[in-house]
Amino acid sequence: MLRKILFPLILGLAGCGVLIGLGLWQVERLAWKQDILSDINARLEAPAAPLSRFVTEAADEYTRVTLRGTPTGEELHVLVSGTEAGTGYRVISKFETNLGAVLVDQGLLALDNKDAAPLTVSMALTGTLLWPDDQNEQTPAPDLDANIWFARNVATMSDALDTLPLMVVATQTSPADPRLTALPVNTATIKNDHLEYAITWFLLAAVWAIMSLFLIRRVLRPKKA
Numbered sequence: 001m002l003r004k005i006l007f008p009l010i011l012g013l014a015g016c017g018v019l020i021g022l023g024l025w026q027v028e029r030l031a032w033k034q035d036i037l038s039d040i041n042a043r044l045e046a047p048a049a050p051l052s053r054f055v056t057e058a059a060d061e062y063t064r065v066t067l068r069g070t071p072t073g074e075e076l077h078v079l080v081s082g083t084e085a086g087t088g089y090r091v092i093s094k095f096e097t098n099l100g101a102v103l104v105d106q107g108l109l110a111l112d113n114k115d116a117a118p119l120t121v122s123m124a125l126t127g128t129l130l131w132p133d134d135q136n137e138q139t140p141a142p143d144l145d146a147n148i149w150f151a152r153n154v155a156t157m158s159d160a161l162d163t164l165p166l167m168v169v170a171t172q173t174s175p176a177d178p179r180l181t182a183l184p185v186n187t188a189t190i191k192n193d194h195l196e197y198a199i200t201w202f203l204l205a206a207v208w209a210i211m212s213l214f215l216i217r218r219v220l221r222p223k224k225a
Contacts, residue, residue, distance in 0.1 A: 085108040102168060
């Protein structure tokens with residue numbers, strides 16, 4: 001009898017072992033992602049500090065900062081959808097500050113308001129340091145003639161506007177540009193689906209076990225004469 005069920009038994013145990021292992025790996029990834037999100041939330045909830053020239057992506061991303069500067073009117077418009085304010089253009093502006101020019105993500109510009117004149121007066125700004133890289137292999141190249149971009153990338157955009165390679169995503173500006181709706185940084189947009197993946201792998205392990213038991217039962221069933 002053991003000889004009959006040896007192959008389906010090995011197949012069942014091996015399959016369940018692999019699927020359960022994948023589920024446990026996703027549980028570990030979930031804990032890792034939750035630690036990252038906790039650290040980001042702690043930075044977002046901390047008091048804002050004056051912007052320094054010496055900030056780095058590794059040490060300071062998601063840190064809240066304050067600065068005073070003047071938008072030059074030079075902007076890059078990034079087409080986005082699914083934001084809290086709807087579909088439109090993220091306005092990436094060149095801001096002149098006492099540290100030099102920096103990139104500021106001022107918020108969402110409505111699609112039908114693309115040609116409205118920007119506000120170019122001195123502003124006090126509170127925001128979050130971010131080094132986004134939304135590009136991938138499928139991202140179209142920007143339409144430079146129409147000033148329509150399809151992803152944010154600090155290195156590319158700082159070259160285009162001749163600024164320091166850092167970006168501040170505005171939470172609040174005073175005075176506010178009436179064209180724009182701020183899109184503050186939060187963790188809601190950071191993907192965290194490890195729990196769903198873990199549940200999927202564990203359910204597949206259960207299905208595999210049931211199928212293996214069914215196969216073993218079928219093997220052991222007496223053949224009809």
